[in-house]
Amino acid sequence: MNQPVGQNQPIIIAADVSGGHDGQPELILKIRYENGVVGDAVMENALGVKLLAHCGASHLSELVGKPWQAVIEILQDTDRATSGATAPCQ
Amino acid sequence: MYDIVVKNGLIVDGSGMPGYRSDLGIKAGKVAHIGRIDDAEGGQVIDAQGCVVAPGFIDPHTHFDAQLLWDGEARPALAHGVTTIVPGNCSLSLAPLKEAHREGLVGMFRQIEELPKEVFDGTAFEWTWERFDDYLAAIKSQLSINVAPLVGHSVIRMWVMDTAAQQRAATAEEIEQMQDLLRQALEAGAVGLSTSYVDIDTNLYPVPSRWAHSDELDALAAVLGEYGKMLQVVPEFYATDITIARIDQLAELSLKYNIPTTFSPLFDSAATPDNVPRAMARVKEQMARGARVWPQVQTRPIDISFCFDLPSLFFAGNPAWFRAMRLPTEEKIAFFSSTEGRKKLVEAAGPEGGRGWLGPLVIRSVPDAGTNEKLEGRTLAEVADERQQTPAECMIDLSLQHDLDVHFLAANMGHNDSTRVGPLLADPMVHVGASDGGAHIASFATYGDTGYLFSEFVRGSGSLSLEQAVKKITLDTANIWGLKGRGLLQQGFAADVVIFDPNQIARGEEQAVRDIPGTGMRYIRDAIGVNSVIVNGALAYDQTGYKEAHTGQVVS
Numbered sequence: 177m178n179q180p181v182g183q184n185q186p187i188i189i190a191a192d193v194s195g196g197h198d199g200q201p202e203l204i205l206k207i208r209y210e211n212g213v214v215g216d217a218v219m220e221n222a223l224g225v226k227l228l229a230h231c232g233a234s235h236l237s238e239l240v241g242k243p244w245q246a247v248i249e250i251l252q253d254t255d256r257a258t259s260g261a262t263a264p265c266q
Numbered sequence: 267m268y269d270i271v272v273k274n275g276l277i278v279d280g281s282g283m284p285g286y287r288s289d290l291g292i293k294a295g296k297v298a299h300i301g302r303i304d305d306a307e308g309g310q311v312i313d314a315q316g317c318v319v320a321p322g323f324i325d326p327h328t329h330f331d332a333q334l335l336w337d338g339e340a341r342p343a344l345a346h347g348v349t350t351i352v353p354g355n356c357s358l359s360l361a362p363l364k365e366a367h368r369e370g371l372v373g374m375f376r377q378i379e380e381l382p383k384e385v386f387d388g389t390a391f392e393w394t395w396e397r398f399d400d401y402l403a404a405i406k407s408q409l410s411i412n413v414a415p416l417v418g419h420s421v422i423r424m425w426v427m428d429t430a431a432q433q434r435a436a437t438a439e440e441i442e443q444m445q446d447l448l449r450q451a452l453e454a455g456a457v458g459l460s461t462s463y464v465d466i467d468t469n470l471y472p473v474p475s476r477w478a479h480s481d482e483l484d485a486l487a488a489v490l491g492e493y494g495k496m497l498q499v500v501p502e503f504y505a506t507d508i509t510i511a512r513i514d515q516l517a518e519l520s521l522k523y524n525i526p527t528t529f530s531p532l533f534d535s536a537a538t539p540d541n542v543p544r545a546m547a548r549v550k551e552q553m554a555r556g557a558r559v560w561p562q563v564q565t566r567p568i569d570i571s572f573c574f575d576l577p578s579l580f581f582a583g584n585p586a587w588f589r590a591m592r593l594p595t596e597e598k599i600a601f602f603s604s605t606e607g608r609k610k611l612v613e614a615a616g617p618e619g620g621r622g623w624l625g626p627l628v629i630r631s632v633p634d635a636g637t638n639e640k641l642e643g644r645t646l647a648e649v650a651d652e653r654q655q656t657p658a659e660c661m662i663d664l665s666l667q668h669d670l671d672v673h674f675l676a677a678n679m680g681h682n683d684s685t686r687v688g689p690l691l692a693d694p695m696v697h698v699g700a701s702d703g704g705a706h707i708a709s710f711a712t713y714g715d716t717g718y719l720f721s722e723f724v725r726g727s728g729s730l731s732l733e734q735a736v737k738k739i740t741l742d743t744a745n746i747w748g749l750k751g752r753g754l755l756q757q758g759f760a761a762d763v764v765i766f767d768p769n770q771i772a773r774g775e776e777q778a779v780r781d782i783p784g785t786g787m788r789y790i791r792d793a794i795g796v797n798s799v800i801v802n803g804a805l806a807y808d809q810t811g812y813k814e815a816h817t818g819q820v821v822s
Contacts, residue, residue, distance in 0.1 A: 192537035193579045195568035195679030197503065199709040201579035204537035216538050218504035225577040229592060234585035 184210055186244035191236040196220065203227065203236075207244055217247070226250050268293045269803055271308025275319035275765060279755040280740035282733050290319055292761040295803035295817070300755065310805070312798055314765045320736045321753050322349025322762030322799065323716045324414075324743040327498075327530050327562055328703035329353060329379050331360045331415075335391035336783060338408035339812050342713050343703050345793040346773070347764035349801050350752065350821060351703065354416030355530075356500050357462040357475035361401030361417070362447055367424045368393060373468035374420065380708040382786035390783035399454035402820050409818030410806045412762065414749060416498055417451035419461035419486065423474035431474035432467075441485045448489045457747055457822045458496030458526075459486055463512070465500060484519065491523030495822075496747055499529045506541040513548045517557035526746060530562030530700040533681040534690065542690060553695055560746050562699035563690055565719045566773075567682035569710055571630055574598070574670040584623075586614035599670070602662050612658045619656020621647060627661070628675040630789075631778055633668050642778055646674070675710075675776075684722055688729025691719070691738070697746055698738045707788035714773025714791035721772035732768055749821055760821075763800040770795030 190206035196218075203224030205217045219227060228234070230250050231242050268291040277300060278285040291299035291307065305311055323346070330340045331353045340351055353359070358374055372386040384390075395401040398417055405413065423431040426443045436444065448459060461475045461483060490497055497519060501512035509529075516527040534542045545561065552559050572578035574591065581588040590601055590611060601607035612619045625647030632641050641649060641664070650660035664672045681687060691698055701715045716739055723729045730738070744753025752760050774792035782788055799807040806815040 193582055193679075194535045194537040195570045195676075195681070197531055197533065197568070199568070199570055199706060201570045201572070201679065202504070203579055203582070204535070216506065216541070218538075221579050222576075224579045224582070225592070228582060228588070234589050236582050 186210060188239050188242045188244065188246075189214065191239040193224075193236065205239070205247070219247070223250065268298055268303065268308045270310045270312060270761075270800065270805065271303050271305070272312045272314050272319050272763065272765060273303070273305070275314030275317050276768075277755060278318050278320045278733050278736045280321040280737055280753050282737040282741075285318065285733060290755065290763070292763070292800065292803050295761055297755055297757055297759050297761050299757065312765065312805075314797070316767065317765045317797055318732065318736070318768045319755070319763060319765050320347075321740040321755050321759075322764050322801065323347045323739045324350040324352075324747075324749070324753060325701050325703055325716075325739075326352045326528070326697065326699040326743055326747060327355050327701055329355060329358070329375075329705035330413075330703060331358070332375060332379065332381060332385060332390070333704050333782075334405045334409070334413065338405065338816065338818060339410040339806070339814070340704070341781075341812065342790050342792060344411050344799055344801075344807050344812065345796060346714055346716050347766060347771075347793070347796045347799055348411065348703075348716060349762035349764065349799060349806075350412035350414055350749065352414045352416060352457065352747070353704070354418055354456070355460045355498055356465050357418045357420040357460050357473055358465070359398075359401075359416060359418035359421055359460070361395055361398040361421065362425050362451065363401075363421050364396055364425055365393070367421075367428075370424065370467070371421060374465070374473055377466060377468045379705050380786075380788075381782065382784040384784035385782065385786065397454075398451040398456060402455055406820060408816060409820075410801060410812070410815045411818045412752075412801065412821045413818065414457045414747060414821050415455065416458050416460040416496070417448065417456040419459055419475040419478070419483075420473045422447045422451075422459075422486075423478065427474070432471060432477060434477065435479045436482050441482050444482070445485055445489045448486055449492070452489070452493045452495055455820045455822045456495070457749070458498060459490055460498040462500040463502050480515070484522075487519040487523045487525060490525045494525060494748060497525055497527045499527065500531075501529050503531055503533075506538070506544055509545050510548045513545065513552060513559055516559045517552035517555065520557040520559060521555065526558040526560065526748065528560040528562055528697055528699075528746065532561040532563050532700075533568065534683065534686050535680045536683060537680075539686075542686075546690070546693065546695070549695055558746075560697040561695070562697045563687075564681065564700040564702075565687075565691060565698065565715045565723065566701075567678045567687075568680035569675050569677045570679045571673050571675045571709060573673045574602075574665040580676055584614060586610055595670070599666065602666055608659070608662060611662065612656055615656070615658035619650075620658040620661075621656065624657040624661055625650070626677070627657075628677065628776075629664070630673040630675045630776075631787075632664070633671045643775060684727045684729070688723045688727040691723055692730045692734060697743070699743070707782070708786065709789070711776045711789040711791045714793065717771050717773040717793060717795070720766075720768065725769070752821065761800055761803040763798075764796060765798040765800075767795040767797065
C-alpha cells in the first residue's frame with residue numbers, strides 16, 4: 177500500500193457514481209493498467225464507501241491517482257477498511 | 267356470434283405493420299375475425315374509439331413465482347396490459363423443490379424479491395408441491411394472466427446435490443440427474459432454464475448455479491436442445507469484458523444445441539458509455555453467425571434510494587456531506603443536531619440550501635407512514651417550501667425526527683439518456699424486457715415499463731413508432747421465446763388483447779403500498795391509459811378494476 181505510485185502498477189484515473197441494477201448507487205472506477213490498457217471496475221455502494229474511507233477521500237476526485245492496490249486491500253480486509261483509520265493509499 | 271366484439275379501434279396487430287381501423291371479434295378464447303362486425307353479433311361489446319387494440323404485452327423477465335400463489339393476476343402487471351409473464355428467472359424458481367430445501371431457497375427469494383419472511387411461512391400460501399408440475403397445478407386454478415415459466419438452475423442443483431450445491435462442482439452422475447429433472451420440468455410446461463453468475467442468497471453467498479462448471483451448463487443446454495427451449499442467463503453485467511465472454515459462451519451453446527438464449531440486464535450508464543456499444547457489437551457478430559443471443563434491455567431509468575443511517579455514494583460528490591454521513595451513528599446525530607454542523611451542511615449543499623441538488627429528491631418512505639403519508643412521494647423542495655426551510659434543512663430535520671430512517675430517492679441515476687436508450691430499444695437485435703417485475707419490491711417499482719416505453723420513446727423521443735413499440739413487446743417476444751399462437755392479432759391466435767389510449771398510456775407515480783400478505787410493503791406504479799385487458803378471450807381488467815377472470819394459462 178505504501179509503495180510509490182508509478183507506471184508499474186494499475187492506478188485509478190477516474191471515478192464516478194451511477195445507479196446500479198438493484199437501486200443502489202455504484203462506484204465506477206476507470207483503471208489504467210501497467211501496459212496502458214484502460215478498463216472499468218464497478219463497486220457496490222458499501223464497498224465504494226469503504227474504498228473512499230480507506231483512501232482518506234471525501235470526494236470522488238480524490239480517488240484519482242490512487243493505486244488499484246487500495247481496492248485489493250479492502251477486498252481482502254473489509255473490517256480494516258471500515259474503520260478508515262489504517263494506512264491511507266498513496 | 268362472438269363472445270366479445272371490440273369496436274372502432276385502431277388495430278396494431280403486433281406485426282409492425284401500420285395500424286388500421288377495424289373491429290375485432292373474439293370467440294372461444296381466440297381471435298375469430300378482424301373486420302366490420304355488427305353490434306348484434308357480439309355478446310359483449312367494447313367500444314375502442316380513439317384507442318389502440320393490440321396483442322397483450324409479454325414481460326419476459328419477472329419474479330412473480332411466489333406472488334402467483336395468492337395473486338393470479340400478478341397485480342399490477344395485468345393492469346398495465348401485460349397478459350403473459352415469464353417467472354423463474356435468474357436461476358430461481360419455486361420448483362422442483364424438496365421440503366428440506368425450502369428454507370434455503372426462501373432466503374434466495376427474499377434476497378431478490380424482498381418479500382417478508384412470513385409470506386413463506388404459511389401466511390400467503392401452503393406448500394403443496396415438490397415437483398415442477400405440482401407447482402404449476404398450485405397456481406393454475408386462479409391464474410388470470412398467462413404464465414410462461416422458467417425452471418431455475420439453482421433449484422435443480424439443490425434437488426440433486428443438497429448442501430453441496432453451494433460447495434462444489436457436480437459429478438457426471440449428478441449432472442445426469444439434473445438433466446432428468448430439467449426434462450421433467452420442460453415436459454410439464456417450462457419454457458426454458460434460467461441460470462445466474464451474479465445472484466447471492468440471504469447470507470450473501472453465491473447461489474447454487476454459480477458453482478456449476480461449464481460442462482454442467484453444457485449438459486443442461488443439450489436437454490434444452492431436445493425441446494428447442496430458452497436459456498436465460500444473468501451474466502456479470504457490471505463487467506463488460508466478462509459480459510462479452512458470456513455472449514460468446516451463449517452463442518456457442520445456441521449454435522451447438524440450436525436453442526435461443528437471452529441475457530439480462532444490459533443497461534446504459536453515462537459513467538461507462540462504451541459498455542453497451544461494445545456488448546451490442548459482440549451480440550451482432552454472434553447473431554451474424556446464426557446464434558441466438560438476445561440482450562434484454564429495460565425501458566425505465568434507474569433510480570437509487572438511500573437514508574442517513576448508512577453512508578451512500580450519493581453524497582460522494584460533496585465532501586462535507588460525505589464526511590458527515592460516514593460518522594458513527596451517535597456522532598452523526600450530534601453533528602446534524604448541532605447549530606454549527608447544520609450550518610456547514612446547509613452551506614455545502616449549494617445555492618439556496620441545496621435546492622438544485624437535494625430539492626428534486628423524493629421522500630420515499632417514513633417509518634411511521636400512517637401519520638406522515640403526506641410526506642411520501644413528494645419532493646424535498648415541496649415539503650421544504652411548506653415548512654419555509656431549505657431542502658437541506660428539511661432533509662436533516664426529517665431524518666433526525668425519524669431516527670435517520672427516512673428514505674430518499676434520486677431519480678434517473680442511470681440508463682436515463684433517452685437519446686441513447688431510445689435507439690437501443692429500437693435496435694432489432696434488442697429484446698425489450700428485464701423489468702424484474704415482482705422483484706426488489708421494497709426498493710423500487712418494477713411495474714409499468716411497457717407504459718413508459720410508449721410515453722417516453724414513442725410519444726417522447728420518437729425512437730420507435732407505435733407499431734414498432736407494440737411489436738417489440740408482443741410478437742418479437744413471442745417469437746424469441748417460441749410462444750406459439752400469441753403476440754399477434756390474427757385469426758386463430760389467442761385472444762390476449764390490450765386496449766389503450768396511445769396519447770395517454772404511461773406509468774403512474776411510484777407509491778408505497780401494503781398489499782402483500784404479512785407486514786411487508788412494496789412500491790408499485792399504477793397504469794395510465796390502459797382501458798381494457800383481455801386474457802384468452804375473457805375481460806380480465808378494465809377501468810373499473812380487476813375481474814378475476816381466471817382464464818390465464820400456463821403457456822410454452
